[in-house]
Amino acid sequence: xxxxxxxxxFVVFDRVQKSYDGEILVVKDLNLQIARGEFLTMLGPSGSGxxxxxxxxxxxxxxxxxxxxxxxxxxxxxxxxKRGIGMVFQNYALFPHMTVxxxxxxxxxxRNMGKSEREEKVxxxxxxxxxxxxxxxxxxxxxxGQQQRIALARALVFDAELVLMDEPLGALDKxxxxxxxxxxxxxxENLGITVVYVTHDQSEALTMSDRIxxxxxxxxxxxxxxxxxxxxxxxxxxxxxxxxxxxxMGTVKSIDDNVASITLDDGAxxxxxxxxxxxxxSRTTMSLRPERVFVGGREGLVxxxxxxxxxxxxxxxxxxxxxxxxxxxxxxxxxxxxxxxHLQVGEKTDISWETEDCRALDA
Numbered sequence: 359x360x361x362x363x364x365x366x367x368f369v370v371f372d373r374v375q376k377s378y379d380g381e382i383l384v385v386k387d388l389n390l391q392i393a394r395g396e397f398l399t400m401l402g403p404s405g406s407g408x409x410x411x412x413x414x415x416x417x418x419x420x421x422x423x424x425x426x427x428x429x430x431x432x433x434x435x436x437x438x439x440k441r442g443i444g445m446v447f448q449n450y451a452l453f454p455h456m457t458v459x460x461x462x463x464x465x466x467x468x469r470n471m472g473k474s475e476r477e478e479k480v481x482x483x484x485x486x487x488x489x490x491x492x493x494x495x496x497x498x499x500x501x502x503g504q505q506q507r508i509a510l511a512r513a514l515v516f517d518a519e520l521v522l523m524d525e526p527l528g529a530l531d532k533x534x535x536x537x538x539x540x541x542x543x544x545x546x547e548n549l550g551i552t553v554v555y556v557t558h559d560q561s562e563a564l565t566m567s568d569r570i571x572x573x574x575x576x577x578x579x580x581x582x583x584x585x586x587x588x589x590x591x592x593x594x595x596x597x598x599x600x601x602x603x604x605x606x607m608g609t610v611k612s613i614d615d616n617v618a619s620i621t622l623d624d625g626a627x628x629x630x631x632x633x634x635x636x637x638x639x640s641r642t643t644m645s646l647r648p649e650r651v652f653v654g655g656r657e658g659l660v661x662x663x664x665x666x667x668x669x670x671x672x673x674x675x676x677x678x679x680x681x682x683x684x685x686x687x688x689x690x691x692x693x694x695x696x697x698x699x700h701l702q703v704g705e706k707t708d709i710s711w712e713t714e715d716c717r718a719l720d721a
Contacts, residue, residue, distance in 0.1 A: 367391035367427075368552050369415065369520065374424035376410050376576075384410050386576040388424070392554065394519075397546050399555045399563040402573030403599070411573075412522050412556045417441050428520065439468065444513030444521040448528045451509065452497040458484070458508050459493035462515045469516060483515040484508075486545060503534045510542065514549070523555045527562065539565050560600050564588065572596050588647075593634055594719045597645040604651070604688045606644040610635055610718070618718040620644060622683045629660050630716035641721035648689040650715040653678070653701065659710040664688065666705045676701075682709065 369392035376385040385407045392398045400408035413419040415426060417438030425432050433441055445451075452461050462480045471479075484490045487507040497505055506526060513521050523542075527535045543566050546553050557563055563570045564584040572579045572587065572595070580587060580596045591597035598605070608620040611627065618632040620642060628644065635642040655661040667686060668679040675691045678701060682688035690709060692701070701707065 366393065368394035368396075368429060369554065370425075370427040371411070371415075372425040372427065374411075374414065374421045374426060376407070376414060376419065377422045383422075384576050385414075388576075388578065390571060390578065390581070392552065394552055395550045397543070397553045397555065397566060397568045399557060399567040399570045400573055401557060401560060401563040401570050401599075403558060406573040407576040408556050408571075408573045409524060412524055412554060415554065416443055416445055416522055442516075442518055442520075444516070444518035446506075446509050446513045446521065446523040446526045448525040452505060452512075454497050456496070457493065458489070458495050458497070458500075461497070461508060462493075462512050465512065465516050471516075479515050479517075483511040486514060486549075487511045487541070502530055503538065506530065506538060507541075510545070514545070514551070518551065520552045520554070523553065525557055526555075528557075528559075535562070536565075542566065564600070572599060574599070590633075591645065591717065591719070594643040594645065594721070597643075597717065597719060602648050602689065604646045604648060604682075604685070606646070606683060606685055606688075607721070608642055608644060610638050610640045610642055612638055617713055618642070620718060624683045626662060626683050628662055628716070629713050630718045631714050633717045634720050635718040642718045643721055645717045645719050646711060646715060648677075648691045650711055651690045652710050653690060653692055653707055654710065655708040656710045660713055660716065661708050661710040664690075664707055664709045666701050666703050666707065669701060669703060680709070 371388045371390040374385060374388040375383055377383050388411065400411060402408045410419060414421050421434060426434055459480055462483055463476050466476045466479060484493060487510055489504065489507050489511060527538050530538060539562055555566065567584055569581060569583055570587055571581045574595050580592045587596060588601050591600065597603050606622055608622040611619040611621045613632045616632050618630055618635055620628050620630060622628060630644050664680040664682045666678060667681055670677040675693050678690045678692050680688045680690060
């Protein structure tokens with residue numbers, strides 16, 4: 359669900375830049391449109407600019423230049439508490455001296471809402487996160503996962519159309535985090551709210567988002583639905599950052615009908631889809647997912663040689679680390695199926711792949 363233009367977009371970043379020292383830009387010329395009801399995740403490593411973008415949208419940081427629009431109106435000069443945006447942080451930010459009910463009632467009191475309406479909204483928000491029986495407790499009497507649910511309920515309690523979440527599940531253990539990912543996704547679907555979510559966890563982004571904006575060095579490297587981002591990365595950074603990825607370095611020999619013939623650094627020749635590489639003579643990074651490589655030669659596929667370096671048994675598949683043309687960290691996921699050839703460490707074997715599964719990207 360992408361906003362096709364500024365007119366149908368609910369949130370718009372229009373040529374937004376941010377610098378803290380007047381010299382170095384942490385966000386560079388950001389243009390981004392987010393549709394009403396969309397779940398958009400800003401994903402990237404530390405220092406990539408994603409949290410700064412979220413904080414500018416919330417009003418806790420000011421854009422150095424450019425405009426941020428919400429529902430068609432510029433909000434650059436509107437203070438945070440008047441933007442009507444719900445916020446969920448990693449550290450929960452609950453008031454320790456208040457009960458759960460009082461924590462949720464607080465943003466409604468600030469908006470001068472009557473007592474009976476407040477009680478009704480608090481009850482509804484707590485039910486939404488399955489915490490209806492906890493209104494009388496204090497944050498210190500709750501587990502981390504329960505506190506995170508309360509923080510989520512507080513962001514939803516005043517019917518905010520836009521909810522911003524900054525690494526909200528970062529402090530939770532793996533199992534609880536995965537459970538909460540689905541909870542948040544379902545709440546988003548049921549309420550139809552717009553969510554802008556910040557994380558550095560790629561699997562979290564893939565699980566939850568309608569679209570993902572991959573940030574690096576203050577710039578969106580690629581903006582796409584999860585499947586596109588994983589299957590069709592546009593540059594070497596996105597290919598490496600999302601999911602597991604094998605790379606082979608080489609030089610473009612020729613390009614014919616969108617297929618690049620590449621001479622690898624050890625002289626071997628392979629083929630891949632010409633996605634984001636220059637013409638003949640340009641350096642390129644070949645990008646190939648571990649689950650798209652087959653052990654053994656297959657007719658009609660690109661076939662090359664490999665040597666088995668390590669085998670790790672992972673139940674449903676065997677993770678096979680190989681040396682492929684000088685890359686010692688080349689990984690092939692071999693399905694643990696009956697009739698599968700058993701590999702041995704030190705064995706030399708052919709491997710093969712479909713041309714379109716191997717992408718020739720920037721060097």
